[in-house]
Amino acid sequence: MGEEAEPQIGHRVFTFAGGTGEEKAELQVTVPEVLNSQYGMYVWPCAVVLGQYLWFYRKQLAGRTILEIGAGVSLPGVVAAKCGAQVILSDCAEMPQCLENCRRSCEKNNVFGVPVIGLTWGEISPDLLDLPPIDIILGADVFYEPKDFEDILVTVRFLLEKAPQAQFWTTYQVRSADWSIDGLLYKWNLKCNNVPLNTFNADKECLAGSDLPGRHTVQMFVITLDA
Ligand SMILES: C[S@@+](CC[C@H](N)C(=O)[O-])C[C@H]1O[C@@H](n2cnc3c(N)ncnc32)[C@H](O)[C@@H]1O
Numbered sequence: 101m102g103e104e105a106e107p108q109i110g111h112r113v114f115t116f117a118g119g120t121g122e123e124k125a126e127l128q129v130t131v132p133e134v135l136n137s138q139y140g141m142y143v144w145p146c147a148v149v150l151g152q153y154l155w156f157y158r159k160q161l162a163g164r165t166i167l168e169i170g171a172g173v174s175l176p177g178v179v180a181a182k183c184g185a186q187v188i189l190s191d192c193a194e195m196p197q198c199l200e201n202c203r204r205s206c207e208k209n210n211v212f213g214v215p216v217i218g219l220t221w222g223e224i225s226p227d228l229l230d231l232p233p234i235d236i237i238l239g240a241d242v243f244y245e246p247k248d249f250e251d252i253l254v255t256v257r258f259l260l261e262k263a264p265q266a267q268f269w270t271t272y273q274v275r276s277a278d279w280s281i282d283g284l285l286y287k288w289n290l291k292c293n294n295v296p297l298n299t300f301n302a303d304k305e306c307l308a309g310s311d312l313p314g315r316h317t318v319q320m321f322v323i324t325l326d327a
Pocket residue numbers: 139140141142143144145146147169170171172173174175191192193195198219220221239240241242244248
C-alpha cells in the first residue's frame with residue numbers, strides 16, 4: 101500500500117461587510133478547501149447564506165454557545181467565533197478528514213480554543229451527551245439527503261430539550277420539490293420559521309465578495325421547539 105497523498109488545498113476568501121458610519125464593519129474569512137474531494141471539503145452555497153445571517157445578527161452572538169453540525173469547512177462557525185461566540189464545531193464521527201477541515205479553517209483564521217468533535221446525526225453518543233447547553237445550533241446544507249433528515253432532527257430535538265430556548269439556524273438548498281421536512285417537524289414537535297433572504301441582505305447571487313450562492317435557491321429556517 102502506498103502512502104496517502106497530501107491533500108491539495110485551495111483557499112477562498114469571503115468578505116462580510118455592513119453598517120454605516122461608526123457602525124461600519126468588515127470581516128474577512130479564509131476557507132481552506134480540499135480540491136477534487138468529497139462534499140464536506142468545500143464551501144456550499146448554503147454556508148455563505150448562513151454566514152451572512154450570522155454576520156447580519158452579529159451583535160446577538162457575543163458570549164452565546166454555538167454548535168455547528170455537519171460543519172465541513174465551517175464558514176458559519178468561523179464567522180460566529182469571530183463575532184465573539186463560544187463555538188463548537190462538529191462533523192460526522194466517521195469522517196476524520198472533515199473534522200480535520202474544521203480544524204484547518206480555525207487555524208487559517210486564527211480562531212483558537214474551538215473544540216472539534218465527531219457528531220453523527222441521530223446518534224446519542226458520549227460526545228453529544230457531554231455538550232454544554234447550546235444556545236444556537238447551526239447547520240448549512242445539512243438537509244441534502246432525505247435519508248438523513250430525521251436523524252438530523254433527532255439530534256436537534258435532543259439539544260433543544262436540554263436548552264428549550266435554543267434555536268436551530270439552518271440553510272436549505274432547494275434540490276427537489278418532492279422533499280419536505282414538514283411531517284418530521286410535526287412528529288418531533290418542532291416548528292419552523294422561514295426567514296426571507298431580503299431581511300438579512302442575502303437576496304443576491306453573490307455574497308461576501310464570492311460567487312455564491314449563485315443561482316441556487318437557498319432558504320433560511322429558524323427551527324425551535326413547538327411549545
Ligand atoms: C453538503 S455538506 C455541507 C458542508 C458545510 N456545512 C457547508 O455548507 O459548506 C454536508 C456536510 O454534512 C456532513 N455529514 C454527512 N453525513 C453526516 C452524518 N451522518 N452526521 C454528521 N455529519 C454528516 C458532511 O461530512 C458534510 O460536511
